[in-house]
Amino acid sequence: MAQATPQNNIFAVIDLGSNSFHMMIAKYMAGGVHTIGRVKRKVRLAAGLDENNVLSLEAMERGWECLALFAERLQDIPKENIRIVATATMRLAINADVFIKKAELILDHQVNVISGEEEACTIYKGVAHTSACQGRQLVIDIGGASTEVVIGKGFDALLYKSLNMGCVTFLERYFQNGELSESNFNNATNAAKAIIAPIQSDFKKLGWELAIGASGTVQAIQEIQAAQGQTEVLTLENLKAIQSAAVQFDSIGALDLPGLSEERRLVFVSGLAILIALFESLEIQTMGLAGGALREGVLYSMIPDFQDNDIRKRTLDGLMQRYHVDKQQAERVAELANSLASQVQSQWCFDIDQVKAILNASACLHEIGLIIDYKLYHKHSAYILKNSGMPGFSKAEKQLITAIVDAHRIDLSISQFEQYSGYALLVERLVRIMRLAVVLSMRRQNDVLPEISLKTDQNDNLTLCMDSAWLIAHPLMQTELEQEGKYQRKLQTSLKIERQ
Missing domain, CATH: 1.10.3210.10 (Hypothetical protein af1432)
Structure with missing residues (x-):
């Protein structure tokens, strides 16, 4: 067979998240970007962090095993069209260099550990490029180990913050051994409120016309509401109703809500607790789901033609x-x-x-x-x-x-x-x-x-x-x-x- 040549209109973005590793392959054609491949693996990297922020070898090995799968697909894509970003767990882990060194050998490409602020701005860019941008927007992305909160307008992030809380770290901290109760749910919510408190005033003062969620938690809630014949719009009342239904189960392993996927079940209640805290602290009335987030923000940044604001x-x-x-x-x-x-x-x-x-x-x-x-x-x-x-x-x-x-x-x-x-x-x-x-x-x-x-x-x-x-x-x-x-x-x- 003839040797394959790299296709200059193919792009790849890998997101080494604290809960999942994602790879997105996209093709630029006909004036647009079209996804032609996605691979996602639940690595739960953040679960390997101990109280001293040392990342366990077991967690690292889960990550390296996943990256070996990704590497096979990257070999046909021009190196200049590949971006690999790592987020909260790599920012926190004091031995992150050990993981990154081997990751770069596996992928034959540089891994960029981005700051929380850069992650927040990139998430906003991904939302702006894929959603209906109308007025000022509040964008929230609940990750595995961090939560990004941004207010922006058009393509510009005006106020942004990365908070040290996520659905994996809160699962380990407040729902130990998978126990589910009203008490541990409230503990998680109150802890999230304490982390949100320092930014609460500035965000409420700037204000927004539209709130958008860019995380799997928001999508999971939409799917639960759809299974119950409700609208796609999230409200605090609906979140509280889902909380009440969830705490009827004794454990996360037994959690069985209509519309909740098996893939999302483990980190659902911790993500829900954080989202309720955000709704209450920032007085969010309604929220929709974004069309994109971090990966899309990285992707659109690579393509000069996509700086068009319309x-x-x-x-x-x-x-x-x-x-x-x-x-x-x-x-x-x-x-x-x-x-x-x-x-x-x-x-x-x-x-x-x-x-x-x-x-x-x-x-x-x-x-x-x-x-x-x-x-x-x-x-x-x-x-x-x-x-x-x-x-x-x-x-x-x-x-x-x-x-x-x-x-x-x-x-x-x-x-x-x-x-x-x-x-x-x-x-x-x-x-x-x-x-x-x-x-x-x-x-x-x-x-x-x-x-x-x-x-x-x-x-x-x-x-x-x-x-x-x-x-x-x-x-x-x-x-x-x-x-x-x-x-x-x-x-x-x-x-x-x-x-x-």
């Missing part, structure tokens, strides 16, 4: 390039959809900036399924979006865009929107606008439409006003609009074409 545009451009979307048509549909939305904004009480962003994204992506087949391309488009990462868009925004794309043509039914519960009406209204924009853009040419206006009444009925002579000269468009009216009647609303 993450949403970068995401949309990448998807359009990958699926060969007609950009001019996307722009026509977006322009029309935004114009129609603006005309009914006062009656429908839209947050017009948010609506325009959603309609713009939907217009950019509604035809990506054409690369598969025309007949059901809207379904193909929705499937692709549902199963694709969309950095810059929150989970709720992605769901909204996918719903609009899925329903932008052909048949309609009320049942399509029932799953969106609290924002079903918004989805339905944006779908109706998007469908009109798509029909009116059917000629795929600029400057072919007459002046158009859209009105609505208190029953959500729409009236589209168009020039009568133009409609007579364009019978196909007239027929398509009449058919659209029939589709929209299935939503128990109407679309009337008013000729002027």
Whole structure:
């Protein structure tokens, strides 16, 4: 076989965490970064630290064994495209040099022990590049031996701190031998509050609009809430309810909560205790889950093209390039959809900036399924979006865009929107606008439409006003609009074409 040559667009990041070791392999293509491989091993390095911060040989050997697996995958990646970072346990261990020396021999690459502050800033960068950045954000990442707390805006970390507490160290300290009780849970929470206290005032004073969790603990709680039919949003009330359910079990080994994975069970209660302390100390009202953290922050730092601050545009451009979307048509549909939305904004009480962003994204992506087949391309488009990462868009925004794309043509039914519960009406209204924009853009040419206006009444009925002579000269468009009216009647609303 011919000798393989390194691929310059492949990147690798290894995170030697205190609980797990992670390796992420990504490929830069079509204007975006796409994960092509992940390997994760529970090493629990922090569990090997004794009271004098000496790391045990047993813990080191678990780590070296894991790195031997990682090394096989690294050999095909250019060295300049590899970054290896070590975090809290390597900062704490007084014999860290012993572990690092052998680790570098195994990996044939330098291991960088990053400071707590650098870890916090890098975590924030990973969140900023993969999540919806809107206003000031509080980002929290509960690791194995440290917890990073950051307030940032855009791509800039404004206030950041690394706290000496983590789900592995707190497990060893407050849940010895796996014992689980109200008392040891409260001891862990109070200890976390004492560590948070020195930073409490500064963080509350600066404030934030959105709180995001970037750790496995937050994801585990979301999965528990989903198993109970609850929303993805974390609240203190929900955390307390999960705590109450957890302490009914005598031991962590017996812990069996619906939705809690076996992989996360061991360090779940210690992470939950820390998170409750953060919610109470910083008075966090709600929290969502970030799309990325430390590894993503390291990865995006390696690629110069990803210093572009408009993450949403970068995401949309990448998807359009990958699926060969007609950009001019996307722009026509977006322009029309935004114009129609603006005309009914006062009656429908839209947050017009948010609506325009959603309609713009939907217009950019509604035809990506054409690369598969025309007949059901809207379904193909929705499937692709549902199963694709969309950095810059929150989970709720992605769901909204996918719903609009899925329903932008052909048949309609009320049942399509029932799953969106609290924002079903918004989805339905944006779908109706998007469908009109798509029909009116059917000629795929600029400057072919007459002046158009859209009105609505208190029953959500729409009236589209168009020039009568133009409609007579364009019978196909007239027929398509009449058919659209029939589709929209299935939503128990109407679309009337008013000729002027």
